[in-house]
Amino acid sequence: MEPCDEEEEELDGGVLEEVPDFFDELSNEAYRSTTSLSAWMPPGKQAGRVVCVKRPESHASESPSSKRQRTTNPPAPPAKRFVGASSVFGHADPASGADAAPPLQMADLAGAEMDSNAYRMMARMGHVAGKGLGKEQQGIASAILESSHIGKLGLGYKSEALASHTRASGPEPLEESETCVLPAVEWMGSSERSLPDAVTLRKWLHESERVEVLDDETEHCDPEVLRGMLSAKNVLDDIPPSERRRFNDARTRANPFEGIKKEFFINRAALKMAAMDAAFEGLFSFADAQHCWREAVEAARADDPGTARCRLAPGLLYFGDVAAGPGGFSEYILWRRGASAKGFGFTLRGDHDFTTQRFHYRAPPELFHPYYGPANDGDLYNSANVREFREVVRRSTGGAMLHVLMGDGGFDVSGCENIQEVMNKQLLLQQAAAALCTLREGGHFVVKAFDLFTPFSAGLLYLLHLVFENVCIYKPAQSRPANSERYLVCRAMRASGLPLGEHLLEVNDRLNVLKPLWPRDAKGHCGLDVQRLVPHDEMQSEAFLTYLRESNNRIGALQAKALRRLVAYMHEQGSRVCDQSATRDECLFAWALPLEPPPRPIDYSTIDDFFRYEVDKSPSGKLFDELQSSRSNEDTLVEVDLQDCSTIRHDKARLAHRVGDWLVAEACTDQRPRLVMGADFGNARGVAYVWDEYTKEWQHLPNVQLPRATLLWAEIVTEQFAGSRRFCDGVHALDAAVLAGDDIRHQPYQERHRRLQFLVDALSRDEAISKQTMTGPSLVRLKKVYALNEVPKVLEEARARKDRRAEAQWHLRGLLFFPGEGEGRIPPGPRAEDWDGPHTSKSRKGEEYWVHKHTRQSVWSKKTPASFKNCMKNLLRWCIGVSPMDEDKLVRLIMAAVVAAGLKKPSA
Structure with missing residues (x-):
């Protein structure tokens, strides 16, 4: 019989440790001095007995290395008594060998400070240490030993194979x-x-x-x-x-x-x-x-257990x-x-x-x-x-x-x-x-x-x-x-x-x-089997055989x-x-694993609580409030956003002001992009929710799966599957703040977009897999992003999609503009409304600076990668048939801004 390697369930959920003798523990100062109830662990298991295992109190402030040092050199345990006892696997001789010890007597407990109800009850009955109970003190004086017999076999059973492996020989010592x-x-x-x-x-x-x-x-x-x-x-x-x-x-x-x-x-x-x-x-x-x-x-x-970690x-x-x-x-x-x-x-x-x-x-x-x-x-x-x-x-x-x-x-x-x-x-x-x-x-x-x-x-x-x-x-x-x-x-x-x-x-x-x-068969013969894949003579490599x-x-x-x-x-x-x-x-x-097991996930009562504690985790804890307060009142691209393209210095020319930083993507709905979250909620994993800006509530998004603690910025687009009249809502992701618990909101947009591409590809399922798992195809897609000088290419590819037999079809509704490339410019102080700018310096080759509205102090711009918040804050939309500019005028003004900024025109 060989020991199998299958998972064995714990009988009592305890911590398996070497357990010193209970009575010796009571006389050990290191154990008596610890009185905190939190230091007691669940029951442990020792040779068939259920006992309590006590560890020294943990120190949460210690570093992993100090914890290892502390646990590697534990204090010496109390001296242990070995009690001879018989078992079905052999019989111990209490009078032979170094392991032999006299039976444990109650007199051994005389010096112990036993604070237990049983000991006080015995004292009230007239018990004297080292003597038995009874009128003539005729009761037993030794401790009652636990039975070592386990199982349903008779007490006379003895394994011949195990008989030669006596306890006297002892286990072989460990090698390094x-x-x-x-x-x-x-x-x-x-x-x-x-x-x-x-x-x-x-x-x-x-x-x-x-x-x-x-x-x-x-x-x-x-x-x-x-x-x-x-x-x-x-x-x-x-x-x-x-x-x-x-x-x-x-x-x-x-x-x-x-x-x-x-x-x-x-x-x-x-x-x-x-x-x-x-x-x-x-x-x-x-x-x-x-x-x-x-x-x-x-x-x-x-990794700090209290904060989200961004994995490689x-x-x-x-x-x-x-x-x-x-x-x-x-x-x-x-x-x-x-x-x-x-x-x-x-x-x-x-x-x-x-x-x-x-x-x-x-x-x-x-x-x-x-x-x-x-x-x-x-x-x-x-x-x-x-x-x-x-x-x-x-x-x-x-x-x-x-x-x-x-x-x-x-x-x-x-x-x-x-x-x-x-x-x-x-x-x-x-x-x-x-x-x-x-x-x-x-x-x-x-x-x-x-x-x-x-x-x-x-x-x-x-x-x-x-x-x-x-x-x-x-x-x-x-x-x-x-x-x-x-x-x-x-x-x-x-x-x-x-x-x-x-x-x-x-x-x-x-x-x-x-x-x-x-x-x-009846004669003891077996059928044929493939015994060799390679003849021994063909294994010519001496290094392989050795x-x-x-x-x-x-x-x-x-x-x-x-x-x-x-x-x-x-x-x-x-x-x-x-x-x-x-x-x-x-x-x-x-093995680069946490020394302390991560806490179990909390079963939140509301989806708002899940977002607050598992996704947001911002210092203020009010990500929604920050995003809503920082959004522009006017997010529709109008002609004034492209004025004075020759100078690119007009304060109102929002798009032309930083031509090289802006990106453009296809808009497939008349509404702004929305926040979409993945959550484990209601005994289900990977449930998708979308934020409704009107009701201020998270609404369930059916037929969409997202990993737990994922927050996307996406359009909810009605798609029609090719060859059918079936419609469904797809998630066309433009940006991401958190991916499967990894907070990436402050990383550059290029890195966020790259990681978002990985997630979208990983969520996609082959049709054969979808049929067997009954989950259907993934409805999460990644929006393709272009540089500002590629606006004509965006419009051409969107129209060309209708001519291709794609799995799903959706319509072009306009364009989305947001500052994703380059570095964002932020005010130097905590109160952004007190600063005017950014302004372009003539003496320092176009570098930007801010001017305080009250003190008129000038400060050079801080440069930081375009964050998730920055992209949402500065979004501009151009809608077909709604915006005052038509398509030809839009393209003409944008290309003029591109030329004025010295950017290369798209190749024909």
């Missing part, structure tokens, strides 16, 4: 390599050999009778390592299901990293990805960019997640990248489906798009599903394909733990095929594997070695040492990846044909030692392998 939070990355190196053609690959395949034992698979490991690992696994085979609780408790105490658990993610898989991402310096979360990891780590560690967005990351329900890997990537990532999922329908609604509130599920193949079952063993998944990815990425694909497939192999590698071979094959079919050239691949002893696994690894620049076998610290789990990390796929993917799909089809013949053998020996020896330690801790009640709390803090710091 077993407590390393970031194990070293050792790459296999690049192969100079190219991938053979499809005919040669087919000739390499070898079929023989299916093997269901690993005892003789010593081609890629040392025999003593394999025997030691299998022997350690066999020790656990006699543990009955009724003893699972004791087994889980021993596993918790024997693993140095067990205190980490899943933190604020949905499962432990997210922490494994975080550990690998840190070890490989952002190879997965920043696969679309290089040298961004250190900057991301600095931003994460400097070097580009739009396309990632895939196959055989990975409920989606821990994807949750981590979305949590790390926010609105600059787009995910594609493929996994089985049913109990192991993705649970995106449980993603952390900083990991927007609206940007993750599951697909289940043409059969809508998510069966990865169906090659047609993988090929169609490839086409969906191709259409959704515009042919660019994925930056990274992750696979975390596994299933229950109870009763067949020793041949988990054989049971998992087809799943590993198909995850590799999915990666080779969907990755772009230079893309990365990471997948979970169980042992790599068989020729089939070695051959698959060798083929990946040929089509990737580098390959690494890695076991992260979060992966339990007592299981066979490890990860294959493949970096930078070559152009030959797709042909190999098609070959692996052919192998999968062959396995599906052979699979019905695998059960043994690397694989050393990796198998190292991980196999580590697993055997961890299994022996686990059995030893089934006899050791209460003790732990190390200070797991300090190890947890060290790991989270190294």
